[in-house]
Amino acid sequence: MSVQQKSAPTLRRHVVPTELGRCTVRVQQGAPGRWGVSGTPEVYLHGAAGSRTTFQALLSGAPTSGEPANDRVLIDLPGWGESTNGARLERFSLVAMARAVTGVLKALGYQRWNLVGHSMGGFLALHMAAAWPEQTASVAAISATTFSVSDACRAPLPGLYRFPAFTGMLLAMRTMAALGPAGTALVRTVSATPLMGPLMSPFFADPAAIPPVEIRELGYDARPASFSAAARAAAHYDFGQWLGIRCPVLAIRGDSDVFTPESDLARLAVIVPHARLATIPRCGHFAHIEQPDHVQRLLGELWSW
Secondary structure, three states, X not given: OOOOOOOOOOEEEEEEEEOOEEEEEEEEOOOOOOOOOOOOOEXXXXXXXXXXXXXXXXXXXXXXXXXOOOOEEEEEOOOOHHHOOOOOHHHOOHHHHHHHXXXXXXXXXXXXXXXXXXXXXXXXXXXXXXXXXXXXXEEEEEOOOOHHHHHHHHOHHXXXXXXXXXXXXXXXXXXXXXXXXXXXXXXXXXXXXXXXXHHHHHHOOOHHHOOHHHHHHHHHHOOHHHHXXXXXXXXXXXXXXXXXXXXXXXXXXXXXXXXXXHHHHHHHHHHOOOOEEEEEOXXXXXXXXXXXXXXXXXXXXXXXX
């Protein structure tokens, strides 16, 4: 009996100019069609402490990881990953970021999309669904940092008592951002040491089960100035816009998620009553890293609605 090895997926790299700076994108071709025009793509939007690489575990374990039904689009949002040089953070807002993402997708030839967003990326995906209801086919928001994060960004000192995990990280990132490039260098230096494990442990239900390389990559991808810009944007967001969301919405959180409390999903269900809510057991803020198979099953159910 022979075992056929799956080849690594081919990802084409694109660099697209946006109002927030040049945006680097990777596209994996789906089974039908040609590059950039294969059905309705899956678009992956990372969080404020990550990059497109945070979705590697999720996609490598997908049943169709070798040849997905539709294109997969992985974006390093302006200010993160390979999209940091020349990023115009002074112009950052959720509205501007959403325009940048839709501009990238249209430049690649897409007119409609399924959005999968983690943390800030989930927040961004929900905004896009409200602002572009005809183009957004579905939203999967994985541990979207929304209402509680917005409250903490608006009032950090009370947030230290009510929402300590996020607010502590926010204040640390603001401090590092004030140091400029030296702050980013310090974060990256710490990410390469054993100290990074304990610092990242609140993100996970079982930190010991997370490969050290994953922890290092999360630390390396931290961008203090970009994180601070995202927090400023979240502080004054009008959640009433989400009343216009019409597409299927799946909102996921881990049962040990310290950044996305259960109350955030309950508030989302009030604004978007057709949203489907799911809490994954034995899981923290990075469900797509800790429980990728479970997340894949939920995504499959969403896309079959």
